[in-house]
Amino acid sequence: MAGTPVQVTGTVLTTRRVDAYHALTVVAPGVAERFRPGHFVSVAVGGPRTSMVTRRALSIHDVKPDYGGTVELVFTATGPGTSWLAERRARDTLDLVGPLGRPFPLPRDPASCVLVGAEYGAAALFPLADALLERGCRIDFALGAASADRVFGAMRARRMAETTTLTTEDGSLGLRGSVTDVLPAVIADTHADAIYACGPMETLRAVTAVAIEFDIPVQVAVEEAMACGIGVCMTCVLPVIGDDGVTRMVRACAEGPVFRGERVRFEDVGTIPFDALGAPGGGVRNVG
Amino acid sequence: MSVDMRTFLAHVELANPVTTASGCAGSGRELAQFFDLHRLGALVTRSITMAPRAGRPTPRMAETPSGMLNAVGLQGPGIDAFLERELPWLAQRGIRTVVSIGGGTVAEYSALARRLTDAPGVTAIEVNLACPNIEDRGRVFARDGGAAAEVIASVRSVMRYDVPVVAKLSPDVADVVAVARACVDAGADALSMINNPLGMSIDVDALRPTLAAGTGGLSGPAILPLAVRCVWQVHAALPGVPIVGVGGVMSGHDALQLILAGACVVGVGTALFHDPYACLRIERELEELLQARGFHRLADAVGLAHRPTSRHLLVDSEESSL
Ligand SMILES: Cc1cc2nc3c(=O)[nH]c(=O)nc-3n(C[C@H](O)[C@H](O)[C@H](O)COP(=O)(O)OP(=O)(O)OC[C@H]3O[C@@H](n4cnc5c(N)ncnc54)[C@H](O)[C@@H]3O)c2cc1C
Ligand SMILES: Cc1cc2nc3c(=O)[nH]c(=O)nc-3n(C[C@H](O)[C@H](O)[C@H](O)COP(=O)(O)O)c2cc1C
Ligand code: FES
Numbered sequence: 001m002a003g004t005p006v007q008v009t010g011t012v013l014t015t016r017r018v019d020a021y022h023a024l025t026v027v028a029p030g031v032a033e034r035f036r037p038g039h040f041v042s043v044a045v046g047g048p049r050t051s052m053v054t055r056r057a058l059s060i061h062d063v064k065p066d067y068g069g070t071v072e073l074v075f076t077a078t079g080p081g082t083s084w085l086a087e088r089r090a091r092d093t094l095d096l097v098g099p100l101g102r103p104f105p106l107p108r109d110p111a112s113c114v115l116v117g118a119e120y121g122a123a124a125l126f127p128l129a130d131a132l133l134e135r136g137c138r139i140d141f142a143l144g145a146a147s148a149d150r151v152f153g154a155m156r157a158r159r160m161a162e163t164t165t166l167t168t169e170d171g172s173l174g175l176r177g178s179v180t181d182v183l184p185a186v187i188a189d190t191h192a193d194a195i196y197a198c199g200p201m202e203t204l205r206a207v208t209a210v211a212i213e214f215d216i217p218v219q220v221a222v223e224e225a226m227a228c229g230i231g232v233c234m235t236c237v238l239p240v241i242g243d244d245g246v247t248r249m250v251r252a253c254a255e256g257p258v259f260r261g262e263r264v265r266f267e268d269v270g271t272i273p274f275d276a277l278g279a280p281g282g283g284v285r286n287v288g
Numbered sequence: 289m290s291v292d293m294r295t296f297l298a299h300v301e302l303a304n305p306v307t308t309a310s311g312c313a314g315s316g317r318e319l320a321q322f323f324d325l326h327r328l329g330a331l332v333t334r335s336i337t338m339a340p341r342a343g344r345p346t347p348r349m350a351e352t353p354s355g356m357l358n359a360v361g362l363q364g365p366g367i368d369a370f371l372e373r374e375l376p377w378l379a380q381r382g383i384r385t386v387v388s389i390g391g392g393t394v395a396e397y398s399a400l401a402r403r404l405t406d407a408p409g410v411t412a413i414e415v416n417l418a419c420p421n422i423e424d425r426g427r428v429f430a431r432d433g434g435a436a437a438e439v440i441a442s443v444r445s446v447m448r449y450d451v452p453v454v455a456k457l458s459p460d461v462a463d464v465v466a467v468a469r470a471c472v473d474a475g476a477d478a479l480s481m482i483n484n485p486l487g488m489s490i491d492v493d494a495l496r497p498t499l500a501a502g503t504g505g506l507s508g509p510a511i512l513p514l515a516v517r518c519v520w521q522v523h524a525a526l527p528g529v530p531i532v533g534v535g536g537v538m539s540g541h542d543a544l545q546l547i548l549a550g551a552c553v554v555g556v557g558t559a560l561f562h563d564p565y566a567c568l569r570i571e572r573e574l575e576e577l578l579q580a581r582g583f584h585r586l587a588d589a590v591g592l593a594h595r596p597t598s599r600h601l602l603v604d605s606e607e608s609s610l
Pocket of ligand 3: 233252253254
């Protein structure tokens with residue numbers, strides 16, 4: 001039953017700090033067994049009588065078969081919801097819905113893949129790396145963040161990959177700059193056949209531009225503000241070009257979060273492009 | 289003894305009073321991943337428009353205290369795609385479906401109704417009157433009894449007599465009873481209350497409105513008292529008119545408030561974002577609450593809070609509640 005999401009009340013198994021991030025391992029049987037790399041979960045925050053009505057979307061960093069299936073989430077405490085999550089302790093319960101979204105497509109034949117992760121976006125790349133290695137792919141990591149404590153998973157990346165290139169904006173670890181600065185060199189050195197990227201939209205846009213320049217396919221996992229995570233509220237849309245060449249405002253949670261980079265109109269995110277299906281003035285009458 | 293949860297939306301019987309709220313249940317397929325949609329009183333579709341609509345730019349969502357703002361802008365595939373792909377999927381499965389329609393002109397509403405007249409699987413039509421009237425400076429139909437009545441009359445006149453027409457009202461009016469009465473006089477078989485009141489949130493880091501559209505519709509627990517008030521006032525004035533109570537329902541307790549105020553059907557919207565099973569849970573909780581209070585039938589609880597008491601508090605006059 002891969003793909004069909006379930007709702008589970010999970011129990012927090014462990015909590016830990018990983019540099020600037022919080023990591024929670026939660027017993028979530030139905031979710032773990034359905035998981036594919038790229039899936040995310042949505043977590044209810046604030047407890048049963050909370051005033052926070054929307055769930056928080058978090059990528060799945062790891063799944064393990066222990067205790068019937070556990071998932072690990074890695075996050076930064078940015079607002080009230082993730083701050084509440086950061087206060088969870090072992091044996092607390094957590095309401096999860098998942099796995100959600102469209103996972104990363106995997107190459108049919110062994111290929112050379114560069115995995116680009118910025119900030120906590122790197123967390124979602126590790127299960128992908130496992131799956132690629134299982135298929136006999138070569139993998140290389142490029143991980144970056146603002147500072148050394150925000151580069152996630154450098155050690156694990158080094159153990160798994162042929163090469164790992166690290167970058168920080170402040171130069172406190174690896175090369176100074178962003179992951180996209182080093183990407184052309186990584187692609188050239190590794191003879192990459194495909195790129196996978198996770199991180200802020202700005203990074204995904206830049207990674208996609210590099211991939212287009214080298215003419216290699218790129219899969220990006222986008223991040224849009226989500227209220228439901230299951231495809232019913234229509235708040236998480238972005239302009240994506242379909243197989244028929246038509247741009248549609250598609251849901252990041254249901255049609256994504258993984259898209260082919262060159263199909264995402266990054267420059268137009270946050271707008272309704274005039275030529276999008278159903279755009280005001282796009283030849284289709286606007287009713288209001 | 290279990291409680292008889294059957295209810296009537298005008299003359300159409302529903303197995304239970306809990307429906308989804310328009311725009312909060314996708315095309316049905318998304319929720320069907322979690323549970324059998326036959327367990328809903330009815331599924332209410334998002335508001336269908338004539339042409340495909342791309343909606344508003346993002347950000348379309350902002351969480352607010354006990355609620356959220358949305359500015360989706362009726363994104364949808366348009367009536368052709370709805371009739372081709374979405375309605376048949378629901379109809380083939382025999383899922384009770386209330387089709388919500390939205391338009392910019394009276395003619396557009398009646399054209400939509402005409403397209404739906406012969407479509408199989410339409411349990412009722414809900415007319416979303418919270419759309420800007422492009423023939424009247426973009427003033428929302430629901431703001432004006434006359435404009436709302438015109439829309440309802442045009443939809444009622446083309447719709448089959450056995451398909452109830454439900455008018456969905458906005459709370460952003462000085463006198464919701466007057467708009468409700470105008471809609472009923474124009475032929476509405478039932479009323480649905482409330483659509484989202486307009487709200488706004490400002491991002492204090494960006495120093496700008498949080499939503500790209502500036503303003504958005506407020507939903508969630510924050511608006512429950514507003515919904516209870518509207519249902520109460522309209523039921524008091526028009527006691528024979530069936531009311532769908534919508535707004536901030538997160539629990540059976542919330543649903544019971546709307547029922548006691550006069551609703552015979554309860555719509556669940558934002559709660560679905562928090563919990564895909566919300567409708568089922570709320571129905572179960574509602575039944576338990578009714579049972580605990582000695583009710584054998586849901587119908588006996590509808591509007592019950594209106595029965596005369598010696599407490600002056602319940603006198604329904606605007607001044608007395610201040
Ligand atoms: C598919 C996906 C996967 C994600 N994975 C991770 C992850 O692995 N680790 C991590 O730290 N963060 C991740 N995020 C971002 C994370 O969802 C937000 O940081 C978090 O929701 C913020 O909640 P808050 O209560 O702290 O902030 P608030 O600003 O109070 O949140 C208010 C509302 O806005 C939504 N929201 C706010 N910021 C974001 C955002 N950046 N993206 C989406 N929704 C947002 C919240 O979900 C909530 O509904 C992911 C987002 C998406 C869409
Ligand atoms: C994301 C979203 C989309 C909505 N879309 C519609 C719509 O298309 N038509 C409509 O009549 N109401 C729409 N509504 C309003 C709801 O149907 C409902 O009246 C309102 O949200 C209050 O109920 P709630 O607090 O349970 O969400 C929408 C609400 C939300 C939150
Ligand atoms: S978050 Fe609700 S549709 Fe994507």
